[in-house]
Amino acid sequence: MVGILTYLLAFLLYILFGWIVWRSISGHSFSLKKNAVESGYQHSHIQIAMLAPLSLHALTLYQSILEGAGLNLGVGNAISLIVWLTAVIYWFSGFFSRYQGLQTLLAPIAVAAAIAVVLPLLFPSLKPLENTELPAFKAHLIVAMSAYSLLTIAALHAMLMTIVEYQLHHPAAHSFLTNLPPLLAMEKLLFGIIWIGFILLTLTLLSGIVFSKEVFGQPVTFSHKTLFGFISWGIFAALLFGRQFYGWRGRIAIRWTLTGFAMLFLAYIGSKFVLEIILSR
DSSP states (O other): OHHHHHHHHHHHHHHHHHHHHHHHHTTSSOOTTSOHHHHHHHHHHHHHHTHHHHHHHHHHHIIIIISSSSBOOOHHHHHHHHHHHHHHHHHHHTTTOSOGGGGGGHHHHHHHHHHHHTHHHHSOOSSOBSSTTSHHHHHHHHHHHHHHHHHHHHHHHHHHHHHHHHHHHOTTSOGGGGGSOOHHHHHHHHHHHHHHHHHHHHHHHHHHHHTHHHHHSSOOOOOHHHHHHHHHHHHHHHHHHHHHHHOOOHHHHHHHHHHHHHHHHIIIIIHHHIIIIITTO
16 A cells, blocks of 8 residues: 555656646746846755655555566656656756756656656566576676657757747747757767667667677577667668758758657557567457
8 A cells, every 4th residue: 555655646746847848838827027146046955955856756666676676667657767767857957058048858757757657567577587687698688778858858859949940930939938948959968878879779789689698598589679679770870971961950960860860769669568468368
């Protein structure tokens, strides 16, 4: 019972936090006339406030993934962990980011985390993962989850850039959009995130191939997960190549980013959902 209450409390705190952030960025409690000191003061308080739901979410992940025998990483736990890591990375970077307008993403991230935190209750793990005590498996898992989380942030960032681009062509858009950074600054930040995520994704695929026997207990096999994983890697590689040599930017960069993320989602979460939810029924 205590465990369920922890999940529900984390859910409610995420919803409350998302509502507070939305009120702030939409102008109800965040006046555009405030000076930089006042805005920075409020931004710091918002960052600190998110620590409460993040901590409770971490506790639920510990209860659902690490407690008991083995490592329970079913589709519900996997989504919850990836969304939590995404929120943590974005929350932590908020203390150092020069672009305070990017706190706009905190609202949808909080809503996504609120949904993700209760998924382990709806989709419990069917069985623990094997070979989880091996150092190679732990390293592979950490790198993989970090890659997925960073590329999730890149996808959210790309969607936010779509909103900024829409505002440029529709000046009468809602006032909270005026607090966002310039499009070029957001684009530079997007490719910085993609580069780090791409490097980690490359390490994930390489470790899965080279250490497949140690990590998964069997040689690498060709599957839908492998196929979509390499398609996603190829899309991000082509995007970075196009950016470097052909100056790809704007809508092209956004479309390639979202397509690459969609393939990555199908590679990991999609395959897990089919195997554990659809085919197990």
